[in-house]
Amino acid sequence: MPTRIHFGKGEVNRTGDIVAAHAKKALLVTGRSSTKKTGSLDKVITSLNKAGVSYVLFDRIEPNPRATTIDEAGRIAREENCELILALGGGSAMDAAKAIATVALSGRPIHEYIRGSKASKWKELLPITEALPIITIPTLAATGSEANSGAVITNWETREKAGIGGPGLFPKAAILDPELTYTVPANYTADGAADIFTHLYEGYMTGDEHANVQDELTEGLMRNVLIYAKKALDDPKNYEARAHLLWTSTLALIGIAGAGRGGAFPVHAMEHTLSAHYDISHGRGLAIITPAYFEQIILADRPHRLARLARNVFRITEDNDKRAAKAGIEALIHWYKEIGVYDTLQGVGIKREDLRLMADETIRVNGNGTNTIPGTHNMTADEVLSIFEASYE
Amino acid sequence: MPTRIHFGKGEVNRTGDIVAAHAKKALLVTGRSSTKKTGSLDKVITSLNKAGVSYVLFDRIEPNPRATTIDEAGRIAREENCELILALGGGSAMDAAKAIATVALSGRPIHEYIRGSKASKWKELLPITEALPIITIPTLAATGSEANSGAVITNWETREKAGIGGPGLFPKAAILDPELTYTVPANYTADGAADIFTHLYEGYMTGDEHANVQDELTEGLMRNVLIYAKKALDDPKNYEARAHLLWTSTLALIGIAGAGRGGAFPVHAMEHTLSAHYDISHGRGLAIITPAYFEQIILADRPHRLARLARNVFRITEDNDKRAAKAGIEALIHWYKEIGVYDTLQGVGIKREDLRLMADETIRVNGNGTNTIPGTHNMTADEVLSIFEASYE
Structure with a gap:
C-alpha cells in the first residue's frame, strides 16, 4: 500500500x-x-x-x-x-x-x-x-x-x-x-457508514473461510462503524467519532483487513446497476438490498459466516447458526433504522418494471463474459432479480 | 507501507x-x-x-x-x-x-x-x-x-x-x-509468539487511549497469537497455524494496527539490555519481564487498559478494573506456561549482581540523553531495577 x-x-x-x-x-x-x-x-x-x-x-x-x-x-x-x-x-x-x-x-x-x-x-x-x-x-x-x-x-x-x-x-x-x-449532512454520514459496512462484509462473506486474522480485523472495523456512525450522527462535530469513522473507511478498503482472503463484491455489482439507472446514493442502495442478499444467499450458502458476524459484531448470544444468522439480519436492520438508511427500492423512486432489466444488466456489466456474477456461488440474473424484488417495498 | x-x-x-x-x-x-x-x-x-x-x-x-x-x-x-x-x-x-x-x-x-x-x-x-x-x-x-x-x-x-x-x-x-x-523448533516458535504479543501490547498500553479502531485491530491480532501459537506448537506442520502466526507477526509491526496511536517500547528497551549482556533469546527475555512490568507499572498507571486487554483478549469476565487486570496477568502467565516461555532471569543464566548495571544501561542506551525512558510515565533506573528484581527468581 x-x-x-x-x-x-x-x-x-x-x-x-x-x-x-x-x-x-x-x-x-x-x-x-x-x-x-x-x-x-x-x-x-x-x-x-x-x-x-x-x-x-x-x-x-x-x-x-x-x-x-x-x-x-x-x-x-x-x-x-x-x-x-x-x-x-x-x-x-x-x-x-x-x-x-x-x-x-x-x-x-x-x-x-x-x-x-x-x-x-x-x-x-x-x-x-x-x-x-x-x-x-x-x-x-x-x-x-x-x-x-x-x-x-x-x-x-x-x-x-x-x-x-x-x-x-x-x-x-x-x-x-x-x-x-464535521459538516457532512446526516444522510450522507449514514449512507457512508452503510458503504463502509458493506466493504467489510462482502469479502468476509464470500472469501476464504480460513483467514481468522483477516476475520478478526474485519469484525473489529465493523464494530467501529456501528458505534461511531451513531456517535457522529448524534454529535456531528465530535472529533473522536469523525476520526474513527474516517480511519475505518480507509482501512476497510486499503487491502489490509482482507489481504489474501479474496472474495467477491456481488452486492456492489447489484447496487452499481441501480445507481447507474437511477441517480441514487450508493450507500443507500447497498443498505436497501443487503437484508435480502443475506436472507436469500448467505443464509443458504454460509449461515455459519452470518452467525459469526452476528455473534462477534452484533453480540448475538445464540448457539444455533441459523437462528444466530437470522438474529444478525434483524440486528443489522435495527442499526440501519437507527442511522436512518433503512429504505426500499420503491422508496428511492425505482420503478418495478425496471427490475428485470437491471438484474440482466448486473450480469452483463459484471459477468466478465459469463452469465453469472461471482459470490458464495455464481449468481444468476434470476437470483439478482429475486433480491431486487424482495427489496422493493 | x-x-x-x-x-x-x-x-x-x-x-x-x-x-x-x-x-x-x-x-x-x-x-x-x-x-x-x-x-x-x-x-x-x-x-x-x-x-x-x-x-x-x-x-x-x-x-x-x-x-x-x-x-x-x-x-x-x-x-x-x-x-x-x-x-x-x-x-x-x-x-x-x-x-x-x-x-x-x-x-x-x-x-x-x-x-x-x-x-x-x-x-x-x-x-x-x-x-x-x-x-x-x-x-x-x-x-x-x-x-x-x-x-x-x-x-x-x-x-x-x-x-x-x-x-x-x-x-x-x-x-x-x-x-x-514448519521446521522452527518449539522454543523458537514460542519465543517468537511472545515477541509478537509484546509488539502488540507495548503501544496499546502506552499510547493514545482514544484510538478504538487501533485497539480493536490490536486485540484481534493478540487473540490470533494466543490461538495459533498453541496450534503451531501442537502441530508444527499445520499450514493454517503457521500462516496465521506469520501474518500476525508481520501485521503487528507493519504500522497499521497502531497507526497514529503513538506509544513507547519500554519493555523492548529493558529486554535489549538483557540480551546485549547475555546472549538470550529476545522473545524469552520479553516474556520473563512482562508480568512484573504489568504488575508494577501498568496496574498502577493504567489498570483500565490492562482490564480491557484481560476482557477482550483473555475473555476475563470481571467488572472491577483492578481485579480484571490482575486476572489478565494470571491468564498471560498461564499462556506463557502453556507455550513454554515462562521463565526467570536466573533461569536463563543471568547473575543477580548484574541487574543494577543493566538497569542503568537501559536508561543510558534508550534514554535519549535523559535519565528516564518513556512509557506510561517516564521510568527511572530504579523502576527498571525493581522489574528486573521481581523477574529474577
Whole structure:
C-alpha cells in the first residue's frame, strides 16, 4: 500500500507542502458546491497558494461521476500541463481524479479502461499501470477510495457503472483531516457508514473461510462503524467519532483487513446497476438490498459466516447458526433504522418494471463474459432479480 | 507501507523473479546453519539460479547481530558490486540485512547510525534515507522486521543493543511462505509468539487511549497469537497455524494496527539490555519481564487498559478494573506456561549482581540523553531495577 497517509486535525492546511513534493501545478478536482459551502475548498486553495503550487480548478464532478466529465477534465489537465490531480470531496471526486489522471497521461478516453463496459472490449482492456500522480483529500468517510487503486465510473448514456483499476492509480498521498467531515449532512454520514459496512462484509462473506486474522480485523472495523456512525450522527462535530469513522473507511478498503482472503463484491455489482439507472446514493442502495442478499444467499450458502458476524459484531448470544444468522439480519436492520438508511427500492423512486432489466444488466456489466456474477456461488440474473424484488417495498 | 507482500505456500520459489525485478546480483544474508539444515537456503538459491540472478552468500549472521559482522558484510557487498541485500532467516538475518544495506551504500560503519550507542553522537545521527534495496524472506514468525523500516543491532564490545531506522530501510518486498516456518523448533516458535504479543501490547498500553479502531485491530491480532501459537506448537506442520502466526507477526509491526496511536517500547528497551549482556533469546527475555512490568507499572498507571486487554483478549469476565487486570496477568502467565516461555532471569543464566548495571544501561542506551525512558510515565533506573528484581527468581 504505497499511499502515504497524513491523518489528523488540521492536516488539510499542509496540503500545499504535500502537493509541492510532487508537482508545481495541479488540477484541483471537486464537486459543484459542497466544498465551497463548507470552506474546505478555501482551506486547500490557501494552502496551495502558501506553498507556491499553482492550480486549475475543475469543480464540475457530479455524484456517480460520468465518463464525459472525466474526458473533458483530462483534456484540460493536458492542455494546462497539470502535473498532478488533487481530489477534494467524497468518493465521486476521488474516483474521478483517478480516471482523470489516467486520461490526462495517456490522452485516451476513459471508456477504453472501464471493465465490462459496452464501449470496451473486455479482453483488450488497457491495464492502468501509469497515470499522473494523484493526491486525495476525502471530505466524507465512505468509499475508501482515498488510499486504494480502484475507481468506479458511470457511462450515463449506456447506463453502465463499472470499475477501473491498476497499480498506477494508488494516490501518492491521502490527507485525512476528520474536521473536514464535521459538516457532512446526516444522510450522507449514514449512507457512508452503510458503504463502509458493506466493504467489510462482502469479502468476509464470500472469501476464504480460513483467514481468522483477516476475520478478526474485519469484525473489529465493523464494530467501529456501528458505534461511531451513531456517535457522529448524534454529535456531528465530535472529533473522536469523525476520526474513527474516517480511519475505518480507509482501512476497510486499503487491502489490509482482507489481504489474501479474496472474495467477491456481488452486492456492489447489484447496487452499481441501480445507481447507474437511477441517480441514487450508493450507500443507500447497498443498505436497501443487503437484508435480502443475506436472507436469500448467505443464509443458504454460509449461515455459519452470518452467525459469526452476528455473534462477534452484533453480540448475538445464540448457539444455533441459523437462528444466530437470522438474529444478525434483524440486528443489522435495527442499526440501519437507527442511522436512518433503512429504505426500499420503491422508496428511492425505482420503478418495478425496471427490475428485470437491471438484474440482466448486473450480469452483463459484471459477468466478465459469463452469465453469472461471482459470490458464495455464481449468481444468476434470476437470483439478482429475486433480491431486487424482495427489496422493493 | 511500501513493501510489497508475497504471501503463500511455495512463494519462496518465486524469489528469483522477485529479486530480478530489482537487481542482477544480490548479497544473500543468512545465519550459520538453520537455513541450510531445513533446505530453505537451497530453495532460494535454486530460484535465484533459475531467474539468472547471481549472488554472493554471506552466511555468518549470529543471533543478536553484531556491528562488526555488519561492517564486514557491507564491505563485501561493496567490493562485489551487489545491488540488493536478500535476507533469509529470522529477525537477526533481516535486521542485519537492513544494516548491511545501509553500510553497503554509504561506505560508513554502522555505529554511526545506531541510536543511543556510545560510539554515536545522539544528536548527530545520520538518518537512513537511503540504502541498497532489501528483500526479506522470514523463516520465523516473530520480529515483524520483514516489512518495516527498523532494525536492532548489537555492539558486543560495548554491550549495547539499539535501533537503527529510516524510510530507506523499508524492504522492496517480503516473501512470506508459511511452509518455511514448519521446521522452527518449539522454543523458537514460542519465543517468537511472545515477541509478537509484546509488539502488540507495548503501544496499546502506552499510547493514545482514544484510538478504538487501533485497539480493536490490536486485540484481534493478540487473540490470533494466543490461538495459533498453541496450534503451531501442537502441530508444527499445520499450514493454517503457521500462516496465521506469520501474518500476525508481520501485521503487528507493519504500522497499521497502531497507526497514529503513538506509544513507547519500554519493555523492548529493558529486554535489549538483557540480551546485549547475555546472549538470550529476545522473545524469552520479553516474556520473563512482562508480568512484573504489568504488575508494577501498568496496574498502577493504567489498570483500565490492562482490564480491557484481560476482557477482550483473555475473555476475563470481571467488572472491577483492578481485579480484571490482575486476572489478565494470571491468564498471560498461564499462556506463557502453556507455550513454554515462562521463565526467570536466573533461569536463563543471568547473575543477580548484574541487574543494577543493566538497569542503568537501559536508561543510558534508550534514554535519549535523559535519565528516564518513556512509557506510561517516564521510568527511572530504579523502576527498571525493581522489574528486573521481581523477574529474577
